[in-house]
Amino acid sequence: MKKHGYGIGNMWYGVGNTAAPNPSGAFVDFLDDGTVIVLSGCADIGQGSSTVLAQIAAETLGVGLENVAVIAADTEVTPDAGATSASRQTYISGNAVRFAAEKAREQVIAQAAERLNLPADNVSLKDGQIWHQDEPTGTKIQDVIAQCRSKGILTLGQGWFNPVTTKLDPLTGQGAPYATYAFATQVAEVEADTETGVIEVKRIVAAHDVGRAINPQNVEGQIEGGCIMGMGYALLEEVAVNQGRIENPALSTYLIPTALDIPEMFPVIVEDEEPSGPYGAKGVGEPALVPTAAAIANAVADALGIRLYDLPLTPEKIVAAIRAAAEESELGLNG
Amino acid sequence: MLEGGVVGQSVQRVDGLVKVTGESYFAADEKVPAALVLKVLRSRVAHAVVKRIDISEAEKIPGVVRVFTYADIPGENSYGIMVKDQPVLTDKIRFIGDAIALVVAENPDAARKGAEAVKVETEELPPLYDVWSAMAEGAPPIHDKGNILTVGRVKKGDAAAALSRADVVISRLYRTQRVEHLYLETEAGIAYPEHNGLTIKVSTQNPHYDRRDVARVLGLPMNRVRIIQTPTGGGFGGKLDISVQCFLALAAWKLRRPVRMLYDREESFIATAKRHPFIIDYTSGANREGQLLAVKVRIIGDTGAYASYGPATLIRAAVHATGPYEVPSVDIEGLCVYTNNPFSGAMRGFGTPQMAFAFESQMDLLAQALQISPLEIRRRNILRPGSATATGQVLSDSVGIAKTLAAAWEKACQVMPGLGGENQ
Numbered sequence: 001m002k003k004h005g006y007g008i009g010n011m012w013y014g015v016g017n018t019a020a021p022n023p024s025g026a027f028v029d030f031l032d033d034g035t036v037i038v039l040s041g042c043a044d045i046g047q048g049s050s051t052v053l054a055q056i057a058a059e060t061l062g063v064g065l066e067n068v069a070v071i072a073a074d075t076e077v078t079p080d081a082g083a084t085s086a087s088r089q090t091y092i093s094g095n096a097v098r099f100a101a102e103k104a105r106e107q108v109i110a111q112a113a114e115r116l117n118l119p120a121d122n123v124s125l126k127d128g129q130i131w132h133q134d135e136p137t138g139t140k141i142q143d144v145i146a147q148c149r150s151k152g153i154l155t156l157g158q159g160w161f162n163p164v165t166t167k168l169d170p171l172t173g174q175g176a177p178y179a180t181y182a183f184a185t186q187v188a189e190v191e192a193d194t195e196t197g198v199i200e201v202k203r204i205v206a207a208h209d210v211g212r213a214i215n216p217q218n219v220e221g222q223i224e225g226g227c228i229m230g231m232g233y234a235l236l237e238e239v240a241v242n243q244g245r246i247e248n249p250a251l252s253t254y255l256i257p258t259a260l261d262i263p264e265m266f267p268v269i270v271e272d273e274e275p276s277g278p279y280g281a282k283g284v285g286e287p288a289l290v291p292t293a294a295a296i297a298n299a300v301a302d303a304l305g306i307r308l309y310d311l312p313l314t315p316e317k318i319v320a321a322i323r324a325a326a327e328e329s330e331l332g333l334n335g
Numbered sequence: 336m337l338e339g340g341v342v343g344q345s346v347q348r349v350d351g352l353v354k355v356t357g358e359s360y361f362a363a364d365e366k367v368p369a370a371l372v373l374k375v376l377r378s379r380v381a382h383a384v385v386k387r388i389d390i391s392e393a394e395k396i397p398g399v400v401r402v403f404t405y406a407d408i409p410g411e412n413s414y415g416i417m418v419k420d421q422p423v424l425t426d427k428i429r430f431i432g433d434a435i436a437l438v439v440a441e442n443p444d445a446a447r448k449g450a451e452a453v454k455v456e457t458e459e460l461p462p463l464y465d466v467w468s469a470m471a472e473g474a475p476p477i478h479d480k481g482n483i484l485t486v487g488r489v490k491k492g493d494a495a496a497a498l499s500r501a502d503v504v505i506s507r508l509y510r511t512q513r514v515e516h517l518y519l520e521t522e523a524g525i526a527y528p529e530h531n532g533l534t535i536k537v538s539t540q541n542p543h544y545d546r547r548d549v550a551r552v553l554g555l556p557m558n559r560v561r562i563i564q565t566p567t568g569g570g571f572g573g574k575l576d577i578s579v580q581c582f583l584a585l586a587a588w589k590l591r592r593p594v595r596m597l598y599d600r601e602e603s604f605i606a607t608a609k610r611h612p613f614i615i616d617y618t619s620g621a622n623r624e625g626q627l628l629a630v631k632v633r634i635i636g637d638t639g640a641y642a643s644y645g646p647a648t649l650i651r652a653a654v655h656a657t658g659p660y661e662v663p664s665v666d667i668e669g670l671c672v673y674t675n676n677p678f679s680g681a682m683r684g685f686g687t688p689q690m691a692f693a694f695e696s697q698m699d700l701l702a703q704a705l706q707i708s709p710l711e712i713r714r715r716n717i718l719r720p721g722s723a724t725a726t727g728q729v730l731s732d733s734v735g736i737a738k739t740l741a742a743a744w745e746k747a748c749q750v751m752p753g754l755g756g757e758n759q
Contacts, residue, residue, distance in 0.1 A: 006747070006754050008709050009695050010736060012659035012718065013687055018651050043540050044350065045570040051348045059342040070349060073542045073564035080543040083416075085575050085681055126340065168650075168726060173489030173667070176728040177654055183718075183736040185743035189751045203751055207743035209735025217345035226683070229571070233688060238512040239609055244381035244431045244464055244675050249604030256517055266750055268742045272735035279342045282733065286684045293688055294695035298709065301699065310510040311692060 001194045004202075005303025009186045009295030014178030015283045016088040016163045023162035024093040025079030028057055028100040030108065030155035034128060034142035035067045038100075041081035042093040043073040047285055048218040049089045053097045055214050056278050060101035061108075062125025062141060079160070087182065087283030090214060092161055094278035099159025107155045112137075112144045164276070180274045182287045183209040186227070188295035189263075192303040194322055197315030199300055201231055201261070207268035208287055212280030216269055219284050223267040226288020231263070232256045234293035235312050350566070362523035362538045362565040363597045370525065370593040371400055373582050374446035376436040376453050377606065378428040381464070381675040382477070383457035385426045388436060393452035398445025400592075402453060403437040403585055410554030414577050416544060418642035420478055421678075423552055423581040428457065429477050430640035430675055432605040439586045439594065462675040466614065466635050469674045477640065477673040484642055484671040487650040489725050492664030497629035501620030505700045509615040509693040513637075516610075516682055520568025521603040526583035527593035532559030535583055540570040548577055549584045560584070572681030573607055576643050608643045608680025611636040613652070613689040619697045625705050625712045629664035632656045632693075636679065636686065638671050643680030645671040652686030657725045658694035659736045660716040665725045713740060 016022050027039040038057045044050040054068040061068075071078060081093045105125060112130040113120040116137055124131045130139040148155050163179035189203040204227045213219045236255040240247040248254045273280030293311060300318070301307040306325050308317055353359040390402040405412055405424045413419040425433050436453045440446035463469040469482040476482060498504055524537030532555070539545055542562040550557045567574065579596045586594045598606065618631040634652050638645030653669035669686075702712040717736045723729050748755050 004753050006751060007695075007699070008713065008740075008743075009691060010659050010698075010713055010717070010740065011687065011691050012655060012736065013684075014651070014654065018647060018654060041543050043542055043564045043567065043570075045540050045567040045574065048348055050350060051346065054349050055341045055344070055346060059340040062340070065341050065346050065349075073539075074561070075542050075546045075563070076561040083544060083575055084540040084570065085572060086685065168487075168489075168654075171488060172491070173487065173653065173725075174491065174727040177726060178728075180733055181659075181730070183659055183734070183739050185736070185739040187743050187747040187751070187754075189747075189754070203747075205743050205747040205750065207739040207746065209733070209739050211733055211735075212343070214342050215345055216343070218348070229683065230688065233514060233610075237514045239515050239604070239677070241464075241513060241676055244462055244677075246431075246604055246677060249601045251517075251600060254515060254517070254604070264750070266746055268739075268746050270735050270738045270742050272733045272738055274733035277733075280733075286687070290684045290687045291691050291695065294691040297692055298695060298699050301696075307696065307700070309507055309696070311512050 003192045003194060003303040005190050005192065005299040007188050007295045007298025007302055009291030009298065011184050011287060011291035013087060013182045013287045013290055015091050015180050015182055016086050016178055019165055019168045019175060019177035021162050022082045022088060022092065023160055024081040024096040025160035026093065026096040026100040027079060028097065028104050028157045030061060030104040030145060032145055032149060034063060034145060036061055036063060038068060038070045038097055039078045040072050040093055040097060041078040042089050043084045045084050047222065048215065051218065052090050052094060052214045056094050056097050057101045060098055061105055063128055087285040087287060090281050091277050091283050092163060094281055095161035096159045098278040099161060100157040103157025103159060104155045107148055107153055108141060108144050111148050112139065115144065115147060179276055180282050182282045182284060184287045184291055186291045186295040188299040190296060190299040190303055192300060197318030199235055199313060201263040201296060203264045205266045205268065207270055208284055209270040209272045210284045211274040211277045211282035212271050213269050214279065214281050219269055220267040222284045223288045224265050227265050227292050228257050228262055230289040230292020231296065234296040238312055359566045361520055361568060362525060362536060365525050365536060367525050367593045367595055370595045371439050371441060372443050372446050373586055373594055373596040374438045374450045375434045375582060376450040378431060378433040378435055380428060380457060380459055381431050382460040382462040383428040385428060385435060385455060386458055387456040389454040390436065393438060393449040396445055396448050396452055398441040399449040400439045400441065401590060402449060408552060410552050414548035414552060414581060415642055416576065416644060417646050421641040423585065430677055432677060437582050437585065439590065464675060466637050466672040466674060469672050477675060482673045484638060484673055485646040485649060487653045487669040489653050489665055489667040491725060491727060494629040494631050494664040494666035497664040498618060498620040498631060501628050502623045503701060503704045504618060504620045505697055505704065506618040509617060511613045511689040511692060513612045514610040515604055516571040516573035518569030518571060518573060521598045521600060522578040522607065523597040524579045524583050525593065525595045526587035528587060528591050532561060533584060533588050534561040535580055536563045536565050537580055538567045538574060539564050540574040545577065545580050549580055552581045553584055553588050571683045575681045576608055578607055608678055610682035611638060611648050611679040611686060615693045617693045617697055619701060621701050625701065625707050625715050627660055627662045627716050630657055630662050632667045634669040636671050637674050637676055639674055639676040639678035641678040643678050645679060648686040652690050654726055655687045656690050656694065659718050661718055661722045662725060667725065710744060
C-alpha cells in the first residue's frame with residue numbers, strides 16, 4: 001500500500017563562526033576607465049560568491065556588472081577572507097567588499113561634488129554616471145576618476161568586517177555567538193510504500209529567510225541543491241564503517257540521489273533584512289540543507305503512523321518498523 | 336541609497352560561461368611539464384605505533400625519486416584548523432587510512448609500486464570503534480590528552496525543575512549516520528618552487544588557512560608560501576581541511592621540482608573528513624498549551640581519529656539544539672569524542688542537520704501528545720523579535736522564522752493537494 005504523509009522542518013542557523021572572530025578583508029580598485037577590480041580571499045567553490053561580490057561592488061560603485069572583475073583566493077594578492085564555510089561569505093566578505101567599495105566611492109563623490117558644485121550628501125553613483133538626488137547629471141564616473149588622477153588621488157579602497165559576537169561562558173554557554181541568524185521552514189510530502197519500504201519524496205516547499213537575496217537565482221539554486229543533499233541524508237546515504245574500515249568507498253556502493261529521485265521543489269525566498277548585512281543579506285548555503293531530513297522524517301512518520309529515530313530511513317528499516325508495529329498490535333489484540 | 340541596481344538581480348554567474356564550455360581548468364587539468372607524481376602509503380590498521388619504516392626497496396624501484404616519512408618534515412609535523420593534532424606523515428596510526436609514507440615518482444605506476452614496496456613494522460594498540468569504549472575508564476588514549484576532546488555546555492534556568500512541572504515530557508534517543516560530501520571533483524593540486532618560495536594551486540575552500548599550515552609544516556615564513564585556489568568542483572565543508580596541500584608542499588620544497596597529486600574516489604572517501612555521526616538523547620517538556628518549558632539534551636559526536644572541525648560542530652550543535660524556539664530553561668551538553676574511526680569534520684550544516692532531525696521530531700511528538708497540529712505547536716514557540724535564545728542572546732532584527740513558517744505553509748497548501756484540513 002502507498003501512504004502519503006506531510007512533515008514540517010524548521011531551522012535556524014547562526015551565520016559565521018561560533019563565538020569566534022572570523023574577519024574578512026577586501027580591496028577595491030576603481031580604475032581610470034570606470035572598471036573595477038575586487039580583490040578578496042573568498043574561495044568560490046561553485047556556490048557563486050564571486051558573482052555575489054561582483055554584484056555588491058557594482059551596486060556600490062554604480063557601474064554595470066560587466067565592468068567588475070573579481071580576483072579571488074590567491075594568498076599572494078588577495079587579503080584573507082576566512083574560510084568558505086559557516087554560510088558566512090555573502091554576509092562577511094560581502095560586507096568587506098561593500099566597505100572597500102564605499103571608500104573608493106567616497107573619493108569619486110567628493111570630487112564630483114566639488115566639480116558640479118553640489119553637496120556631497122546629495123551625490124550618488126549609478127549607471128556609470130554621477131547623480132544628483134534622483135536625476136542623472138550627465139557627468140560620467142570615469143571623467144571624475146580622471147579628475148581624481150590629475151590631482152594625484154587614487155580611487156582605491158580597503159575594507160574589512162568581523163561580525164559582532166561574544167565568547168560563550170565556559171560553564172553555561174551564555175553569550176552572543178553570532179551576529180545574525182538565518183531561518184527556514186521546509187515542508188515535505190512523501191509517499192511511503194508499505195510493502196517495499198521505499199520512500200518517495202514527492203514535493204518539497206522550502207521557505208528561506210536570507211535577509212536579502214543578492215542574486216535570487218543563486219539563492220534558489222542553493223535551496224534546491226540543499227534539499228537534494230538533505231534528501232540523500234534522510235533516505236539513502238551512509239558511510240558504512242566496520243571495524244574502522246569504510247566498506248563502501250565508491251560511487252557504485254555509496255548511494256546518493258540521482259535525477260530520477262528528485263522531487264518537485266518550490267523555493268520561497270523570504271527577505272527579512274539584516275541591518276548589519278551587505279544590502280540586508282545574511283546567508284543560505286547551509287540552511288538550504290539543514291531542515292530537509294527533519295521534514296522528510298516527520299512526513300514519513302505522518303504517512304506510516306510509525307516514527308523512526310535512526311537516519312537514514314532506508315527501506316530495510318522502514319519494513320522492519322512496519323513489521324514490528326504489526327507484531328506489537330497483534331500481541332496487543334491477542335493479549 | 337538608490338535602488339534598482341544589480342543587487343537583487345539574477346545576473347548570470349561571472350564564472351558561468353567557462354564552466355559551461357569546459358574552458359575552466361580544474362587542478363587536475365593543470366599542465367605542469369616534468370611534474371613528479373605523489374602516492375601516499377596509508378595504514379591498513381586503525382590503531383598502532385609505527386616501530387620501523389624501511390624505504391630502501393621502494394627507493395630502488397625505477398621511476399621512484401624519493402620516499403618521505405615523518406622524519407623528513409622540516410617544520411612541525413602537525414596541522415589542523417582547530418587543534419594541531421594531525422601529522423602529515425605519522426609515526427602513530429590512529430585510523431585506517433592514516434598517512435605513513437609519501438612516494439614521489441616519475442609516473443603513477445612507479446609511485447604505486449613504490450608505495451607497495453615500503454615496509455612498515457607496527458605494534459598494534461587496542462582499537463576504539465565507538466564513542467562508549469573511547470570514553471570508558473582506562474581506554475587507551477588516541478591522543479595525549481585523552482579521548483574526550485571537548486565538552487560544550489549551554490545552560491539556562493533550572494531545566495530539571497521545569498521538566499518536573501511540565502504537563503507533557505517526551506524523551507527519545509536519536510542516532511544519525513556518517514556521510515560523505517561526495518563533491519564531483521576529488522582533492523587535487525600542483526606545487527612548484529617559485530621566487531624563493533613555494534606556490535601551490537589547489538582545490539580548496541580555505542586558501543589562507545592552507546597557507547598557515549603549509550608554512551608551519553615546511554618551517555617557512557608565511558610570505559614565502561602562496562596558495563592559489565583552482566576552480567573547485569564542490570566542497571560542502573570537505574575541502575576546508577588540509578588534504579593534498581602538505582604532501583605537495585613537502586615534495587616540491589624538498590626536491591625543488593614541480594609535483595602533482597590527485598586523489599581517486601576511494602582515497603577521497605578514506606582520507607578526508609565525514610559528517611559526524613551523532614547520538615542525541617533529547618528530552619522536551621511543554622505545558623498543556625504546547626508551550627516549551629525546558630529541554631535537556633546530551634549530544635555525543637564521533638570525531639574519529641582527528642579533531643578537524645569537530646569542536647566547532649559540537650558547540651554549534653549545542654547552541655542550536657533547541658531549534659528556532661524560545662525555551663526558558665535548557666540543559667545542553669555536546670561532547671566531541673576521538674575514536675579510531677575515519678575522522679569527522681565540517682560538512683554543510685556543522686551538526687545542525689543532525690539536531691534538526693531530533694528537535695523537529697520532538698516537536699511533532701509533543702504536538703501529538705497534546706493533540707494540537709504540528710503547525711500550531713511551532714507557531715506557539717518560534718523565536719520572534721525580542722526572544723532570548725538558549726545562550727541568552729536577545730534577537731532584535733531579521734528574525735524571519737514566523738515569516739518562513741507562514742510562507743512555506745501557504746505555498747505547501749497550494750502545491751500539495753492532500754495538505755490542509757486537520758493538519759492546520
